Amino acid sequence: xxxxxxxxxxxxxxxxxxxxxxxxxxxxxPEVSSLYRLMQYHMRWLDYDKDTGxxxxxxxxxxxxxxxxxxxxxxxxxxxxxxxxxxxxxxxxLIHNFSLIxxxxxxxxxxxxxxxxxxxxIGKPRALNIGAGMHSLVNVASLRLRDKGVPADTILDIMDxxxxxxxxxxxxxxxxxxxxxxxxxxxxxxxxxxxKKTAALVEASCATGAILATNDKGKVDLLATxxxxxxxxxxxxxxVLGIWKDPKKMGTxxxxxxxxxxxxxxxxxxxxxxSKKDRKxxxxxxxxxxxxxxxxxxxxxxLERCSARxxxxxxxxxxxxxxxxxxxxxxxxxxxxxRTIARFLIHREF
Amino acid sequence: xxxxxxxxxxxxxxxxxxxxxxxxxxxxxPEVSSLYRLMQYHMRWLDYDKDTGxxxxxxxxxxxxxxxxxxxxxxxxxxxxxxxxxxxxxxxxLIHNFSLIxxxxxxxxxxxxxxxxxxxxIGKPRALNIGAGMHSLVNVASLRLRDKGVPADTILDIMDxxxxxxxxxxxxxxxxxxxxxxxxxxxxxxxxxxxKKTAALVEASCATGAILATNDKGKVDLLATxxxxxxxxxxxxxxVLGIWKDPKKMGTxxxxxxxxxxxxxxxxxxxxxxSKKDRKxxxxxxxxxxxxxxxxxxxxxxLERCSARxxxxxxxxxxxxxxxxxxxxxxxxxxxxxRTIARFLIHREF
Numbered sequence: 001x002x003x004x005x006x007x008x009x010x011x012x013x014x015x016x017x018x019x020x021x022x023x024x025x026x027x028x029x030p031e032v033s034s035l036y037r038l039m040q041y042h043m044r045w046l047d048y049d050k051d052t053g054x055x056x057x058x059x060x061x062x063x064x065x066x067x068x069x070x071x072x073x074x075x076x077x078x079x080x081x082x083x084x085x086x087x088x089x090x091x092x093x094l095i096h097n098f099s100l101i102x103x104x105x106x107x108x109x110x111x112x113x114x115x116x117x118x119x120x121x122i123g124k125p126r127a128l129n130i131g132a133g134m135h136s137l138v139n140v141a142s143l144r145l146r147d148k149g150v151p152a153d154t155i156l157d158i159m160d161x162x163x164x165x166x167x168x169x170x171x172x173x174x175x176x177x178x179x180x181x182x183x184x185x186x187x188x189x190x191x192x193x194x195x196k197k198t199a200a201l202v203e204a205s206c207a208t209g210a211i212l213a214t215n216d217k218g219k220v221d222l223l224a225t226x227x228x229x230x231x232x233x234x235x236x237x238x239x240v241l242g243i244w245k246d247p248k249k250m251g252t253x254x255x256x257x258x259x260x261x262x263x264x265x266x267x268x269x270x271x272x273x274x275s276k277k278d279r280k281x282x283x284x285x286x287x288x289x290x291x292x293x294x295x296x297x298x299x300x301x302x303l304e305r306c307s308a309r310x311x312x313x314x315x316x317x318x319x320x321x322x323x324x325x326x327x328x329x330x331x332x333x334x335x336x337x338x339r340t341i342a343r344f345l346i347h348r349e350f
Numbered sequence: 351x352x353x354x355x356x357x358x359x360x361x362x363x364x365x366x367x368x369x370x371x372x373x374x375x376x377x378x379x380p381e382v383s384s385l386y387r388l389m390q391y392h393m394r395w396l397d398y399d400k401d402t403g404x405x406x407x408x409x410x411x412x413x414x415x416x417x418x419x420x421x422x423x424x425x426x427x428x429x430x431x432x433x434x435x436x437x438x439x440x441x442x443x444l445i446h447n448f449s450l451i452x453x454x455x456x457x458x459x460x461x462x463x464x465x466x467x468x469x470x471x472i473g474k475p476r477a478l479n480i481g482a483g484m485h486s487l488v489n490v491a492s493l494r495l496r497d498k499g500v501p502a503d504t505i506l507d508i509m510d511x512x513x514x515x516x517x518x519x520x521x522x523x524x525x526x527x528x529x530x531x532x533x534x535x536x537x538x539x540x541x542x543x544x545x546k547k548t549a550a551l552v553e554a555s556c557a558t559g560a561i562l563a564t565n566d567k568g569k570v571d572l573l574a575t576x577x578x579x580x581x582x583x584x585x586x587x588x589x590v591l592g593i594w595k596d597p598k599k600m601g602t603x604x605x606x607x608x609x610x611x612x613x614x615x616x617x618x619x620x621x622x623x624x625s626k627k628d629r630k631x632x633x634x635x636x637x638x639x640x641x642x643x644x645x646x647x648x649x650x651x652x653l654e655r656c657s658a659r660x661x662x663x664x665x666x667x668x669x670x671x672x673x674x675x676x677x678x679x680x681x682x683x684x685x686x687x688x689r690t691i692a693r694f695l696i697h698r699e700f
Contacts, residue, residue, distance in 0.1 A: 032521040032546075034528065102482060106475035125456035126527055128478075132452060133520040135485055139513035143506060152502035156493060159509070163489035170483040171382040177476050178384065196382075 007344030010073075010337050011064055017083075018068040021090040025141045026134075038130045039137075042101060042118045050121060060115060066345060067092040067201060070338065071209035074223055077335040080213025087144035088208045091162055094138045095201060099169055101131035106177065107260060138162065150212065158208045165204035172197025179263040183271060183283055187315075190268050191232065198238075199231025222330040226342075229323030233346045236316035239264035240309060243300070255296040261286055265315065266308035267299075273311075278302040320346045357694030360423075360687050361414055367433075368418040371440040375491045376484075388480045389487075392451060392468045400471060410465060416695060417442040417551060420688065421559035424573055427685040430563025437494040438558045441512055444488045445551060449519055451481035456527065457610060488512065500562065508558045515554035522547025529613040533621060533633055537665075540618050541582065548588075549581025572680040576692075579673030583696045586666035589614035590659060593650070605646040611636055615665065616658035617649075623661075628652040670696045 026039050037055050040046040044060040068089025075085040103109070104117035105124050111117060119127035142162060145155045175193040179185050206227030210220040242257035243266060257264050263271075270282055282302050285295040303309060323342065327335060376389050387405050390396040394410040418439025425435040453459070454467035455474055461467060469477035492512060495505045525543040529535050556577030560570040592607035593616060607614050613621075620632055631652050635645040653659060673692065677685060 029517065029521070032524055035521055035524045102478050106478055124474075126524065128452050128456055129520045129524045129527070132482070132485065133517060133524070135482065136513055136516040136520065139489070139509055140517070143510055143513070146506065152506050156496065156502050156505060159489055160493055163486055163493070166486035167379065167483060167490070170479045170486065171379070171385055174382055174385045174476065174479045174483070177479070 004344060006340050010341060011066070011069060014069045014072055015065050017086055018065050018072070018089045018093065019062070021086045021141070021144075022093055025090050025094070025137055025144070028140065035129060035133050038118060038122060038126075039134050041121070042097060042130065042134075044113075044115070048121060060113075063093075063097075065089075065093055066341060067096055067205040070202065070205040070227065070341060073335075073338040073341060074206045074209025074227075075213045077332045077338050078210055078213035078219065078223075079333075080209075084145070084148045084150060085209055085212050087141050087148060088158055088162075088212065090141040090144075091138050092201065092205050092208070094134055094141055095162065095166055095169070095204075098131050098134035098138075099173075099201075101127060101134065103173070105131070106173070109260075135166075138166070154211060157211050161204050161207050161211065165200040168196040168200035172200070176263075180261055182263075183286075185263055185268050185271070187265070187268055187272065190263075190265055194232055194235040194265075195228060198235040199228045202231030202234065203228035219330055222326045225326040226323045226330070229319045229326065230342045230345060233316040233319040233323065236265050236312050236319070237346055239266060240312050240316075243303070244309060255300055258285070258296050258299050259291050261291075265312045266303050269308045269311050270302055270306050273308075274302055274306040278305060316346060354694060356690050360691060361416070361419060364419045364422055364432075365415050367436055368415050368422070368439045368443065369412070371436045371491070371494075372443055375440050375444070375487055375494070378490065385479060385483050388468060388472060388476075389484050391471070392447060392480065392484075394463075394465070398471060410463075413443075413447075415439075415443055416691060417446055417555040420552065420555040420577065420691060423685075423688040423691060424556045424559025424577075425563045427682045427688050428560055428563035428569065428573075429683075430559075434495070434498045434500060435559055435562050437491050437498060438508055438512075438562065440491040440494075441488050442551065442555050442558070444484055444491055445512065445516055445519070445554075448481050448484035448488075449516075449523075449551075451477060451484065453523070455481070456523070459610075485516075488516070504561060507561050511554050511557050511561065515550040518546040518550035522550070526613075530611055532613075533636075535613055535618050535621070537615070537618060537622065540613075540615055544582055544585040544615075545578060548585040549578045552581030552584065553578035569680055572676045575676040576673045576680070579669045579676065580692045580695060583666040583669040583673065586615050586662050586669070587696055589616060590662050590666075593653070594659060605650055608635075608646050608649050609641050611641075615662045616653050619658045619661050620649075620652055620656050623658075624652055624656040628655060666696060 022043065023045070026036055026043065029036065037046060038048070041048045041055070044058055044062045046055045047058040047060070048055050071089045071092055072082045072085045076082045100112065101118055104112055105119045105127055109117055110120040118130055139159065142155065142159050145158065146152070172193050172195070175189070176197055179193065203224050204227070207220055207224040210223040214220065239257065242262065242264060243255055258267070267282065271279055274282065282299050285291055285299050288295060324339070327339065372393065373395070376386055376393065379386065387396060388398070391398045391405070394408055394412045396405045397408040397410070398405050421439045421442055422432045422435045426432045450462065451468055454462055455469045455477055459467055460470040468480055472480075489509070492505065492509050495508065496502070522543050522545070525539070526547055529543065553574050554577070557570055557574040560573040564570065589607065592612065592614060593605055608617070617632065621629055624632065632649050635641055635649050638645060674689070677689065
């Protein structure tokens with residue numbers, strides 16, 4: 001079993017070069033500085049005082065950058081030069097981050113990890129510019145693979161994988177929003193949705209890392225499967241945390257996903273498997289515009305009675321095993337760090 | 351002087367291959383069909399019945415696709431094969447269209463050319479998926495240049511130009527929104543803003559078309575200058591139409607840009623050049639949350655008194671001449687159709 005301290009040491013070592021690349025890409029065009037400074041606010045590098053309009057260096061802790069780091073570790077596990085993968089890593093992190101900007105707008109989430117989300121600071125119309133602007137920096141980051149000597153055809157292959165992952169992300173987002181209006185979502189549909197919304201980007205992290213190291217299509221596919229499976233397990237773990245995680249560690253209240261009417265896996269499981277009476281309890285709460293603390297508590301009690309958390313955790317474990325099996329089949333000589341990070345992601349409590 | 355009938359014949363001839371390519375790209379991924387059907391609604395190919403959820407073939411007239419057509423004509427004017435440029439043309443049109451989706455959301459515009467805008471049909475959260483999803487199809491379209499035998503390095507150059515144009519578009523959008531809160535915008539700032547928001551994409555249309563036909567950097571730069579100048583002239587003409595155009599032809603009410611608090615060139619000119627009293631009249635109207643018909647009328651009277659329309663039209667003419675001069679310098683043997691379309695755009699009344 002991987003220890004969290006091992007994972008943290010790897011993240012600590014690989015985060016700085018990724019961070020430096022991200023800062024370069026977001027800092028390339030100082031014109032219209034408000035656009036880029038607000039991206040830097042979202043990246044947790046700057047704080048912003050709405051009243052004075054001043055930006056100052058932030059002490060907020062940034063993201064773990066685990067997608068770029070999985071990309072780098074995949075390149076390395078396949079015998080490639082990790083340094084080559086840094087621009088692809090920046091692209092992956094930009095995709096993740098611009099999608100969060102849109103996600104907060106769509107869900108009306110005013111907080112992201114203890115800080116006001118970008119739209120809560122500057123309003124939704126301008127926040128769209130920040131999100132779409134960051135989306136357009138993804139190509140800028142990928143094009144920097146040219147400076148690493150990566151062949152043009154390989155760069156196009158990577159941009160293809162990245163673009164498909166973004167498309168899937170919004171396909172998943174569209175499915176997710178449509179679930180909000182439905183009471184009959186099946187577990188299979190949920191898996192398809194998170195496969196798109198979350199796992200496609202983790203798949204892309206490993207696939208791009210692999211493409212930079214090898215022409216062996218079979219190996220690239222196995223790493224892609226590894227990434228997608230780990231991504232699904234990761235999202236289910238996120239669903240569990242979104243309901244049961246200690247509010248002090250998440251920056252959002254207990255049962256937050258329930259309050260936001262999220263049809264995450266534990267809820268879908270309950271709607272399909274709880275007693276008729278319990279199912280009705282969940283539906284009554286979910287059909288309210290505003291849920292009270294009591295409503296949230298009632299739903300959580302239903303989840304408890306039908307062991308929805310245990311079920312979700314068992315599905316996550318199943319996908320984790322599937323991912324590790326793909327990695328076994330790839331038979332890489334030095335994939336220890338990649339495995340450590342994958343296990344850390346799946347069992348994380350952050 | 352170009353006749354509108356000549357321009358319409360060119361548009362009529364070149365629109366179908368562009369349209370076919372667009373339909374292919376937007377139809378490549380039938381999964382999560384609502385996402386793509388709603389893109390097709392926005393493209394005016396489908397109508398949508400909100401109550402039944404049914405999509406039917408639309409009889410609405412689509413856009414002119416003038417950006418792709420300028421790209422194709424540039425390739426051709428430089429002796430290249432127009433067919434090669436079709437995927438780049440599709441990318442340009444996708445950029446224009448996804449930006450309109452965001453623009454309608456940001457400006458709260460419920461109508462786009464006589465039809466409900468996409469957010470007015472499905473709400474803003476889902477409309478974001480359609481806009482960002484279409485944004486991610488831009489790369490998919492560009493990657494199809496591979497099938498036309500375009501060298502990988504040239505495709506990367508084209509993707510670079512396209513990405514920069516998208517970034518500029520959102521820089522311009524950010525400037526435009528910030529103008530709404532300011533009463534002291536200078537004409538130069540306005541020109542910088544529309545250079546980014548509108549002209550960068552017209553520049554990219556000509557620059558990508560040129561890159562596909564020649565390695566001569568000097569010629570590419572001249573065509574880029576041509577595109578940017580025509581783009582600025584086009585936007586100023588659009589500003590004029592946004593205030594004075596016959597409501598029956600625009601699908602929006604007279605003085606619509608005024609009612610929407612737009613700081614377009616005629617308004618900026620008036621704020622800088624009208625009498626003190628007239629300036630105050632404009633500011634009073636613009637500081638109201640909701641403008642009445644009388645407010646709009648009062649502002650239009652101020653514009654009349656300081657000849658703001660004549661001024662705007664003279665600036666448009668200046669940029670049009672600058673663009674044509676760049677084309678003269680490029681000294682192409684067969685640029686007649688490119689000139690015809692450019693003149694049509696600048697003098698259009700649609």
